[in-house]
Structure formats: structure tokens, C-alpha cells
Amino acid sequence: MSQKKDETAAAVVALLELLAGEGPANRFEAPVAEARRQGVTGADLETVEQVKRLALALHARLDRRQQWSAALTTLVDTACDLAAPHAMEDTLKIITRRARLLLGADVSWITLPTTNGRALRLHALDGHVSMLNSGLRLPWDAGLAAAVLAHRAPLWTSDYLTDDGFRHAPEPDQWIKAEGLHAVLAVPLSRGTRPLGTLHVAERSVRHFSADEIALVNMLAEVGGVALERALHMAEAREEVSVLRERVQHAETELASVRRLADAQRTLLDLVLGGCDPHTLAEEFRATLGASVLLCSAHGTVVACAGEIPEDRQGALARAATDARPLATSAPALLEGGTWSVPLFTGSHYLGALYVDAGPSITGDETELLRHAGRAAAVLLFLQEGETAVAEGQFRDELLDDLLTGGPRPREQLERRARRLGVDLDQPHVVVIARPEGGTHAQAVTWASSRARRDNGLKTTHEDNIVLLLPGTDPGAAARTVHEDLASLLGHPVTVSGSGPVADPAAVRHGYREAARCLDAMTALGAVGTSASTREMGFVGLLLSDHVDAERFIEGTIGPVLHYDEQRLTELTRTLDAYFDTGGSPTYAAEQLHVHPNTVARRLERISDLIGADWQKPERALEVQLALRLSRIRRVLKERGEPAGHPAADQEA
Structure with missing residues (x-):
């Protein structure tokens, strides 16, 4: 019995040693089998098996705890790895790698x-x-x-x-x-x-x-x-930082570009204000823009050239500079051949154009450089123009004075002087006289000088009035424009008269005399502070004219009636004569014409359609009667064989 107890104790100790040594679970059955072989039976064997079961339970629990501890260690390691900043991927x-492990x-x-x-x-x-x-x-x-x-x-x-x-x-x-x-x-x-x-x-x-x-x-x-x-937030932050970095880089680039443009503009303006000549400025343009440069005036002349631009090309660009005036914008424009045109303006005053062979495509900075170069060139031309403006103004005044006084200067000399000033006296011009009725006379003269230069005309002062010789064929429209602009500038009434057109140096004096008579007539008629032309004053203008043009007066007054009779063989002109001969009575006019009164009424309506419904008003009626009388006299003269519109015939009329 003692021996069996010892075998039982040995089996229990063996199981405990396996448990303490963390032996594998499959070895826990060996001590139990050894106890059976040694003859352990009954309650002792049951004790050994119970100890085995308890040992296996403890072994499983320890193994589970070890696994849990290892898993927690893995989680801690994972948390440590994830604590460092990483990209999202x-x-x-x-x-995923730690989850799998x-x-x-x-x-x-x-x-x-x-x-x-x-x-x-x-x-x-x-x-x-x-x-x-x-x-x-x-x-x-x-x-x-x-x-x-x-x-x-x-x-x-x-x-x-x-x-x-x-x-x-x-x-x-x-x-x-x-x-x-x-x-x-x-x-x-x-x-x-x-x-x-x-x-x-x-x-x-x-x-x-x-x-x-x-x-x-x-x-x-x-x-x-x-x-x-956190990775998502970091990705968003990185994206925001990247955007901000790009914005900063863009801002730095723009700032550097602005500084370069400012330096270039300062250099160009320093040259201009320092009194440089156009050729020096053109060379600076070439160095700054890296391209050939041509500077032309508004009159189509080459002011300066830097670089290799053929002479025929220079001439074509200089002629094109005269066509840039209507654009009224200083924005660079691309021409054929990769040449950029920059119109030069001071306010609304066109000075010329700058041409740069910069190629068909330029950057934004290059466009701004062109604008800066255009401004510098405009300032230079403006300063040069200002230096010559006084002398040129005196030449213009003297030329118009000579045209008005009709001195003994040869026509060729007058035309040559006009051509030097860019004025073609063979082209139609109108004469305009302006008389300010208040305000500063010097201010009006300054405005007139600017207007004459802008329209390529002439200006002078004569007998305390401002006289303008402007290109055009409508003296009434020119007088109205001068009246509106000058009255708005001065803030006081201005009386303006016009005559013409004239297309000969000798005719300027006669045009001035007609405009002066028209101005006096306007004063006498109480039309101070208005504008008019001899053509617009009807028969009064006919009387004021140096060269009586009865043909034009008849045509402007009853011409449509005369043409209607000629084309349709009607008797509207006879009806007008009968109407005025009978004191404006359609009934008596019908008796005189031997027609029914309704026929006269219809004819009078047709006349109203042709020359206007107000022809029966006193002022128009007087002009119509005078035109009828002149037309009758002209017809009589033609029947006598004298040419129509002959000066002698007009004077007799």
C-alpha cells in the first residue's frame, strides 16, 4: 500500500512539473499512464486524473493569457507605429499587416x-x-x-x-x-x-x-x-499646405514680375524725363524688349528705329500709324508677321504708334512691358510735341491771318506753308467764327488751338473773334459742334456762325466775310448765343453771300416741286404762283387756273409732302415766293439763251 501511495505522489509531482515547465498539453497523459503501469488504481488513480485535468485547465488558461498578452503587445506595437506620422496609404x-499577424x-x-x-x-x-x-x-x-x-x-x-x-x-x-x-x-x-x-x-x-x-x-x-x-487630417493639411505653397510661389513670382516691370518703367521714364532723344529711347526699348523697335508719329513719319527693320517695312508701318487713330485704345495689337502695334495716346489725343517685332505669342509680362514702353514713348512724343506746339501754333495763326487778309502772297507759297503744317487747302474746308459772350477769352483761344490741331485745321483770332478753318463740307454742323463744345467749356453763351465749304486758298477770305456777315445778322436778329450758317439762313444767307448762289437757294427751297413737275408733267409750280397771287386763297387760285377747288387742294397737299407741311408759315412762305420769283427769272433768262447760273444773271435776280 505504501508503494502505491508513492507512485501516486510521483505522478502528481510529474504533472505539476509539466505545468510549471509549460510543457505541451499532449505530455500530460504520460504521468497518468505511468501510474497505471505501476499498479495505481481506484481512488488514487482518480486523484491523478483529476490533477491532470486541473493541470490541463491551468495550462490552457496560461496559454490563453500568453496569447492575449502577445496580442496586447502587438496592439501596443501597432499603436506605437501608428503614432508616428504616416501618409494615408x-x-x-x-x-492590415498587423491585423493579419x-x-x-x-x-x-x-x-x-x-x-x-x-x-x-x-x-x-x-x-x-x-x-x-x-x-x-x-x-x-x-x-x-x-x-x-x-x-x-x-x-x-x-x-x-x-x-x-x-x-x-x-x-x-x-x-x-x-x-x-x-x-x-x-x-x-x-x-x-x-x-x-x-x-x-x-x-x-x-x-x-x-x-x-x-x-x-x-x-x-x-x-x-x-x-x-489623423492621416486624413494630415492629408488635408498637406493639400492645404501645398495649395498655400503654390499660392506663395505664385505671389512671389508675380511680385518679382511686378518689380521687374516697375524697374523697367522707372528706367524708361528716367530716360524720357532726363531729356533723351527718340533714338536713345528706341535703343533702350530694344534692349528691354529684346526685339526690333520702330517709333512713328501720328502723321505717318518714322521718329526712331532700333534693330533690323527693312525700309519698305518701315514705310508701311509708318503709313499704318495714321490708321491707328480711330482705335482710341493703347492695348497692344498683333499685326501680320509677328509685329505688335502699340497706339500712343495722352488722354484722347493720338500721338503715333510703337511697333515691336516680338513674335506672334508673348507672355503677360511682355504685354505689360509693351504697355510701359508705349507710355514712355507717348510721354516723349508729348513732350516733344509740347516744345513745338507754340511755334507751330504761331505758324498756323499766321497762315490763317494771311488767308483772311488776302495779302499779296503767291498761292503756291500759301499752299506750301499749309502742306508743311499738314493742311491741304485744295480739300473742302468750312469757316467758323466763334464769339464768346462771357467768360475768359484766353480759355476759349486755348480750346480753339487744341481743336484746330486735333482736326488738322487752322485757327486764329480776328477782330476779337475766334476764327477756325476746319476740314468738312457742312458749315452748319461744324458751327453747332463748336457752339456745343465751347459753351459747355466756358459756361457762358457763345455765338457761332459758319460758311463754306471752300476748296481754294483765295476762297477762304470770301468764306470768312460770309461768316462774319452771318454773325452780324444773327446779332441783329437777336440770335445771340446760338449757331447758324449762311446756308441755314435761307434767303438771308443768299443776301449775305459774297457769291450769290441762286441755283442752290432755288434747289433747297422748291427743288422737289420743280423736279416733280418735270418728271410727271404736272402744274404744282403754277399752282404755287396762283396761290400766292390770290393772297393764299385756294378758291381764287382755282378760278385763275380754271380748275376745281378740290384739284387745288390736292395739289397743295402734294406740295406739302414734297417740301414740308410748314411751307405756308410766313417765314417759309417768303422764301418759297422768293424762290418762285428767282426760278421764273432764271427760266426767262434761259429762253433768251443766257446760261443758267451765270453770275450776271444771279446778280440781276
Whole structure:
């Protein structure tokens, strides 16, 4: 009996030694078998087996604790890894790699919603063997991931393809089948209550996941969710920093560009204000712009050239400079051959054009350089123009004075002087006399000088009046324009008269005399502060004219009636004569014409249609009667064989 007790104690000690030495579980049966072989039976053998069972239970508990401790160590290591800043993709890779190692799984991956939130996309797969995952998009409402996001709790399946506990979709099922996966565990990858995505671990065999495994993956997902959110914030911050860096670089580039442009503008203006000549400025343009430069005046002359521009090309560009005036803009314009044209203005005053052979395409900075160069060139031409303006103004005044006084100067000399000033006296001009009725006379003279130079005309003062010789054929329109502009400038009434047109140096004096008589007539008639021309004053203008033009007066007054009679063989002119002869009575006129009064009434209506309904008013009626009388005299003279419109005939009329 004592020997059996010793064998029992030896078996118990052996079991305890195995437990203390953390021996494998399959070796715990050996001490029990040895006790049986030594003859231990009954209660003693039952004691040994009970000790074995307790030892195995303790061994399993210790093993579980060791596994849990190792898992916690893995989680701590993962948290340490994720504590360092990582890009989003690197963060996802760390999470999936640690999830796979944590459970010893075959495959792990993460699904995240797409940007528009209408699908899920696979990220950071670890352990996969197929290529079907490349760019794989999953439906947002199907698959295990969609179920996890909907319930916000871990879900698992022992065999994915045969499980009907969630909705299936072709895309994830095809990929699961290609990878040979069965058991899949998915937990929400979240930050607090906000789900960011799902973390998956999977096995290529059918199995069940324990509560400890689910808890471990869930804890990893919580740690990963914090890291993922931080990675997202860091990605957003990096993007914002990148945008800010680009803006700063853009701002620095623009600032450097502005400084370069400011330096170039300062250099150009210093040259101009320092009194440089146009050729020096053109050379500076060439050095600054890196291209050949041509500077032309508004009159089509070459002021300066720097670079290799053929003479025929210079001439063509100089002629084109005269056509740039109507543009009224200083914006550079591309011409044929890669030449840029920059019109030069001071206010609305056109000075010329700057041409630069900079090629068909230029940058924004180069465009600004062209603008700065154009401004500098405009300032130079303006300063030069100002230096010659006084002398040129005196020449213009003297030329118009000589034309008005009709001195003994040869016509050729007058025309030559006019051509030097850019005035062609053989072209139609109108004479305008302006008499300010108040205000500063000097201010009116200054305005007149500017107006004459702008319109390429002449100006002078004569007998305390301002006299203008302007290109044009309508003296009335010119007088109205001068009246409106000058009255608006002075703020006082201005009386303006006009005559012409004249197209001969000798005719300027006669035009001035007619305009002067018209001005006196306006004063006598109480029309001070208005504008008129001899042509607009009807028969009064006829009387004021140096050369009586009865033909024009008749044509302007009753010409439509005369033409109507000639073309249709009617008697409207006879009806007018009878109407005025009978004191304006249609009835008596009908008796004189031997027609019915209604016929006279219809003829008078036709006359109103032809020359205006106001022809019966006293002022118009007087002009119509005078025109009828002159027309009758002209007809008599023609019957005598004298040419119509002969000066002697006009004087007799």
C-alpha cells in the first residue's frame, strides 16, 4: 500500500512539473499512464486524473493569457507605429499587416467609401494572390462591409459564399471566390461613433472566430481609426499646405514680375524725363524688349528705329500709324508677321504708334512691358510735341491771318506753308467764327488751338473773334459742334456762325466775310448765343453771300416741286404762283387756273409732302415766293439763251 501511495505522489509531482515547465498539453497523459503501469488504481488513480485535468485547465488558461498578452503587445506595437506620422496609404498598410499577424489570418484588407459616397473601394490588401482586386469597387449596399457599416458592429461568417445572412453582390463574391476565402471577419474602422470604413481579416478555410479574436481585431480597428483620421487630417493639411505653397510661389513670382516691370518703367521714364532723344529711347526699348523697335508719329513719319527693320517695312508701318487713330485704345495689337502695334495716346489725343517685332505669342509680362514702353514713348512724343506746339501754333495763326487778309502772297507759297503744317487747302474746308459772350477769352483761344490741331485745321483770332478753318463740307454742323463744345467749356453763351465749304486758298477770305456777315445778322436778329450758317439762313444767307448762289437757294427751297413737275408733267409750280397771287386763297387760285377747288387742294397737299407741311408759315412762305420769283427769272433768262447760273444773271435776280 505504501508503494502505491508513492507512485501516486510521483505522478502528481510529474504533472505539476509539466505545468510549471509549460510543457505541451499532449505530455500530460504520460504521468497518468505511468501510474497505471505501476499498479495505481481506484481512488488514487482518480486523484491523478483529476490533477491532470486541473493541470490541463491551468495550462490552457496560461496559454490563453500568453496569447492575449502577445496580442496586447502587438496592439501596443501597432499603436506605437501608428503614432508616428504616416501618409494615408502607409497607415492603411500598417493596419492590415498587423491585423493579419494578430490573428494569423491569410488575407486582410480595408474598405473605404469613395469620394461621392456611392460605392466602397478596397485598400491596402495584404496576403492576396489574385489581381481581381485592382481598382475593385464594391456596392455601398451589398457585402459584409455594407452590413458592418449599417449596424456599426463587428460581423463574421465562417463561409462567406454560402452565408445568406447578408446581401451578396457579383463583384465581392467573384473576388472572394478568386482568392479562395471562406471565413471572413469585418469590424468597423471608426473614430468614436463616426464610421470611416471597415477592417477585414479572412481565412482560406472554414472556421469560427472566437470572442477574443473579434475583440482583438475590434481594438485594432479603434486604434487604426484614430490613426486613419489623423492621416486624413494630415492629408488635408498637406493639400492645404501645398495649395498655400503654390499660392506663395505664385505671389512671389508675380511680385518679382511686378518689380521687374516697375524697374523697367522707372528706367524708361528716367530716360524720357532726363531729356533723351527718340533714338536713345528706341535703343533702350530694344534692349528691354529684346526685339526690333520702330517709333512713328501720328502723321505717318518714322521718329526712331532700333534693330533690323527693312525700309519698305518701315514705310508701311509708318503709313499704318495714321490708321491707328480711330482705335482710341493703347492695348497692344498683333499685326501680320509677328509685329505688335502699340497706339500712343495722352488722354484722347493720338500721338503715333510703337511697333515691336516680338513674335506672334508673348507672355503677360511682355504685354505689360509693351504697355510701359508705349507710355514712355507717348510721354516723349508729348513732350516733344509740347516744345513745338507754340511755334507751330504761331505758324498756323499766321497762315490763317494771311488767308483772311488776302495779302499779296503767291498761292503756291500759301499752299506750301499749309502742306508743311499738314493742311491741304485744295480739300473742302468750312469757316467758323466763334464769339464768346462771357467768360475768359484766353480759355476759349486755348480750346480753339487744341481743336484746330486735333482736326488738322487752322485757327486764329480776328477782330476779337475766334476764327477756325476746319476740314468738312457742312458749315452748319461744324458751327453747332463748336457752339456745343465751347459753351459747355466756358459756361457762358457763345455765338457761332459758319460758311463754306471752300476748296481754294483765295476762297477762304470770301468764306470768312460770309461768316462774319452771318454773325452780324444773327446779332441783329437777336440770335445771340446760338449757331447758324449762311446756308441755314435761307434767303438771308443768299443776301449775305459774297457769291450769290441762286441755283442752290432755288434747289433747297422748291427743288422737289420743280423736279416733280418735270418728271410727271404736272402744274404744282403754277399752282404755287396762283396761290400766292390770290393772297393764299385756294378758291381764287382755282378760278385763275380754271380748275376745281378740290384739284387745288390736292395739289397743295402734294406740295406739302414734297417740301414740308410748314411751307405756308410766313417765314417759309417768303422764301418759297422768293424762290418762285428767282426760278421764273432764271427760266426767262434761259429762253433768251443766257446760261443758267451765270453770275450776271444771279446778280440781276
